[in-house]
Amino acid sequence: MSVLHPLLATAQDGADAVPIRIVGPDAEVGLDAAAARWATLHGFAGKSGQLLVVPGSDGAAAQVLLGAGSAFDPITARGLSARLPGGLYRLELSGAEAELATLAFLLGTYVFDRYKARPETAPVRLVAPNGVDVAELSRIAAACALAREMVDTPAADMGPLQIETIAREIAESAGAAITVTEGDALLEDNYPAVHAVGRAAAPHRAPRLIEIGWKLDRTELPLVALVGKGVVFDTGGLDLKPAAGMRNMKKDMGGSAHALALGRLVMQADLPVRLVVIVAAVENAVAADAFRPGDILNSRKGLTIEVGNTDAEGRLILADALTRAGEHAPDLTLDFATLTGAARIALGPDLPPLYTDDEALAEGLMTAAGQVRDPLWRMPLWPGYRGALEAEIADLRNDPAGWAQAGSVTAALFLQRFAPTTGAWAHMDIFAWNPRARSGFPEGGEAQALRACYAMLKTRYSG
Numbered sequence: 001m002s003v004l005h006p007l008l009a010t011a012q013d014g015a016d017a018v019p020i021r022i023v024g025p026d027a028e029v030g031l032d033a034a035a036a037r038w039a040t041l042h043g044f045a046g047k048s049g050q051l052l053v054v055p056g057s058d059g060a061a062a063q064v065l066l067g068a069g070s071a072f073d074p075i076t077a078r079g080l081s082a083r084l085p086g087g088l089y090r091l092e093l094s095g096a097e098a099e100l101a102t103l104a105f106l107l108g109t110y111v112f113d114r115y116k117a118r119p120e121t122a123p124v125r126l127v128a129p130n131g132v133d134v135a136e137l138s139r140i141a142a143a144c145a146l147a148r149e150m151v152d153t154p155a156a157d158m159g160p161l162q163i164e165t166i167a168r169e170i171a172e173s174a175g176a177a178i179t180v181t182e183g184d185a186l187l188e189d190n191y192p193a194v195h196a197v198g199r200a201a202a203p204h205r206a207p208r209l210i211e212i213g214w215k216l217d218r219t220e221l222p223l224v225a226l227v228g229k230g231v232v233f234d235t236g237g238l239d240l241k242p243a244a245g246m247r248n249m250k251k252d253m254g255g256s257a258h259a260l261a262l263g264r265l266v267m268q269a270d271l272p273v274r275l276v277v278i279v280a281a282v283e284n285a286v287a288a289d290a291f292r293p294g295d296i297l298n299s300r301k302g303l304t305i306e307v308g309n310t311d312a313e314g315r316l317i318l319a320d321a322l323t324r325a326g327e328h329a330p331d332l333t334l335d336f337a338t339l340t341g342a343a344r345i346a347l348g349p350d351l352p353p354l355y356t357d358d359e360a361l362a363e364g365l366m367t368a369a370g371q372v373r374d375p376l377w378r379m380p381l382w383p384g385y386r387g388a389l390e391a392e393i394a395d396l397r398n399d400p401a402g403w404a405q406a407g408s409v410t411a412a413l414f415l416q417r418f419a420p421t422t423g424a425w426a427h428m429d430i431f432a433w434n435p436r437a438r439s440g441f442p443e444g445g446e447a448q449a450l451r452a453c454y455a456m457l458k459t460r461y462s463g
């Protein structure tokens with residue numbers, strides 16, 4: 001991987017870069033008379049996200065005004081690359097704001113062009129502000145782009161094998177070990193729930209449990225486990241989803257994309273941890289040997305699970321994946337999953353629910369989420385709803401009883417039964433998708449909680 005993002009320039013090349021000035025509601029302050037008139041003429045009032053190119057006397061861009069509103073949000077810099085004319089720019093910012101705005105700029109350059117050529121336009125490039133760690137920002141942006149690209153890629157081209165291939169590339173370039181347990185080997189190696197959910201897929205899309213291990217012999221280092229839901233397409237299974245609900249289910253591997261991208265980032269940054277990344281990659285398909293409503297599955301942990309609904313498949317594969325994570329006695333386990341529609345009903349598409357019973361971890365994640373503007377909202381692992389997972393003829397049911405209603409909470413409670421009991425555990429019920437296009441946020445795959453988790457890891461394991 002190239003260290004420097006191609007759209008970042010270093011300060012030496014920045015001599016005639018066009019300055020981007022952050023301007024609040026008192027827009028005229030500090031502008032010369034001509035620029036102030038130009039701003040008024042174009043209705044630029046310093047509102048958050050407003051953008052205005054101000055020409056010099058030669059008609060070329062002399063400066064850019066970026067509206068700050070009452071408090072500047074560096075994330076608005078995501079809109080810059082699509083809205084500015086091609087050229088070289090520099091942000092008039094310093095410190096943490098400069099760092100975050102530069103990253104936001106890079107995140108805003110993502111385009112999914114795998115299936116459609118975009119017209120060639122002159123690139124918008126940015127001079128990295130002084131003191132900003134460009135290598136670090138470049139790899140964070142690359143991690144987010146990887147997760148988004150995996151989510152955006154249709155299921156036909158992002159099956160279990162493609163996820164395995166990406167995992168192998170990540171492991172190989174980091175010098176990490178990788179094992180893949182596929183098809184009937186899942187039964188031999190005791191991943192019965194992963195097998196049950198994925199067995200109806202076409203043979204070349206067989207289910208698999210992918211595990212990357214990095215620095216595992218360095219037992220003096222704390223072990224971090226990252227776990228991801230990799231349902232490459234969720235038809236709902238025999239409890240088939242209606243058309244509208246199925247339409248976007250190529251994104252149901254978003255959790256695995258996040259776990260792999262974050263894992264790559266941790267290894268590239270060489271954080272002082274041992275790392276295990278575990279991804280269950282399956283297709284929740286319909287076929288004669290699909291698992292059925294009423295079937296009782298075994299799990300790696302030995303708990304039996306009555307399948308009330310084949311569309312609650314994510315928690316089944318995560319049960320085995322989390323049990324596996326626990327076998328490494330991790331200091332910390334983070335899981336990512338597009339687990340419930342109920343999460344979106346509770347908090348909408350932009351704010352992923354965070355579940356953990358570890359106060360220090362909750363505090364660390366929420367602080368990091370605020371600092372890097374990658375929001376999370378803590379939700380309760382409410383013990384009073386555990387009863388909704390009780391089954392008459394098995395240890396658990398995968399479709400919580402209706403009375404509990406809080407579907408994202410009960411899904412998290414289900415995972416909690418399988419989560420490692422050593423160390424801390426957090427679960428993020430991500431949406432992994434922008435449902436509406438906004439400046440710098442194209443409709444499609446989105447990295448959520450990835451930057452927050454990374455920032456938390458850096459703090460938790462510093463020194």
Ligand code: BES
Nearest residue numbers: 252309311312313314338339340341342
């Ligand atoms: N992958 C879905 C959840 C989902 C749906 C995420 C839409 C994002 C957008 C998951 O496998 C699912 O179908 N969950 C069911 C569970 C229910 C059957 C208990 C749900 O949320 O409806």
Ligand code: MN
Nearest residue numbers: 234311312313
């Ligand atoms: Mn489902």
Ligand code: ZN
Nearest residue numbers: 231234252314
């Ligand atoms: Zn699903």
